[in-house]
Amino acid sequence: MTMTTTGTRSLLGLKQLDADEILSILDRAAYWEQHVEKVHDKLKGKFAANMFFENSTRTRFSFEVAEKRLGAEVINFSAAASSVQKGESIYDTVRTLESMGIDVGIIRLKPIGVLAELAERIKVPLINAGDGNNEHPTQALLDLYTMRKQFGDIRGLNVAIVGDILHSRVARSNLYALRKLGAKVSFCAPTNMVAPELDAPYISIDEALKADVIMMLRVQLERHEKGMITSAEQYREQYGLTVERARQIASHSIIMHPAPVNRNVEIDDELVEHPQSRIFPQMENGVPVRMAVIERAFG
Template sequence: MNHFITLENLDLSLIEELIDDAISFKKKKAFPNLSNRYVSNLFFENSTRTKLSFEMAEKKTGMEIIYFDAESSSVKKGETLYDTVKTLNSIGVECFVIRHMQDRFYDDLITKIDVPIINAGDGCGDHPTQSLLDLVTIYEEFGTFKDLNIVIVGDVIHSRVAHSDAKILKRLGSSITFATPDFWRDSSMTMGTYTSLDSAIQNADVVMLLRNQNERHSKQYDEKNFLDLYGLTKQRANQMKSSAIIMHPAPINRNVEIDGDLIESPQSRIFTQMTNGVFARITVLNYVFNS
């Protein structure tokens, strides 16, 4: 039994194995058998892609889903996350996929709950399954991570995707550049350099855009002019190498961080990321039960 809470504590050889497994599941359409295993997806923040791709992965592996709705649960009566998880575990749930607004919500759970905990996003901290699907997408495209120029664009300080992806891609040998307004810089993110998108775009192999996380902002910014000042416009995209790709974890603020016409352009891999999310999460479910 394994937890899956961050990629930081995993050896690179294991991460490479997980990438290979996800690609294999995608190609062969043959999935591990997890029938008669009971899983519950506890999402305390809104989600479309992560939640539903986990559900698809669970159904493809034959798992039984015990549905949970935070808005109609005893959480509204003051029940703690631990007590919610302990309750569901007591009635037979064998695995928890959890998204929570608290950074490192899992610290208390993994010492007290003896079933797999999968981190589906913790506050502004980490998003390991998104990172895995991003790695799968990049590896499918380039066959390597070494010496790739990865430009991460936008709301770095609030983005668990930026935190997860930058750390693992640096470990795998990529060069990281952050292109973000000064007010969204994160001083703890020392694995890359900061510059403007105009300066970084020509050498980028991957332009990884981030959603502007308005729900986490304490100060307002000029959204009307954000695309022209900081986002991926068609003019900036024209400066990209022909081999470069565009990524975004979604949901997308169209015409804010990216010009709407680029979302399904030939260089975009945004919907490929979503497809790969199912196979990455099948891989994670197999890992926590069978490794």
């Protein structure tokens, strides 16, 4: 379990959670998805702070919708409009919001290791909304939830994750969780985007297309300037899910992507809303999953 000063209520990553805990979150997400009422009073009178020290659109909006559906009061914090620009430390910022009476903090930041240190010093539970190249636990949870809705069970699934594994917190969280739930995970990546510390086999793009779940990772196009990829066109040609490649996918298989999607780079435009694509359902599933995670933070 994730051990912090607030017990097991923080969610720092999935590497430390056991299978039963992961499944309990997915079960609770299913409970919230079945509720037709949009707003509940479960967390009435509670304050949730979204503390994003790194840019985000989908994740922050998803958390905000989840918080408001649970009836919480929401405080949105952006580093771009804060004293962090003036040199205030991340700890001081979080500590300031804690002193003002927040009950839970959702936090995204770039430096690896800072979140674990914060959790030791901050008394309110913290939820990881993405920390550097380490983990993105709620993204992986909504991915698992999407797979379970599609296949009924995750055990025995063959999942291929394609793209920049080296820099992907999504790949890491999914690997940790999928293995615990009995899935087989393979990676497919350019040689300079391999993460050697992660214990998973690397396969070709043609092999990846045989999987039950083909998960395409977002290409960070800014890596052009660093020479990691020569061009978006070449990446698409070698590792992209093109219309031609999609013809090899089995009829039962699904296409996933954590978004935002670079259309016609990691996945062709026509495939984003293909009948076998679950990209937008993934986003939809993010709300009940994050409701479950936030509720868990309150014990």
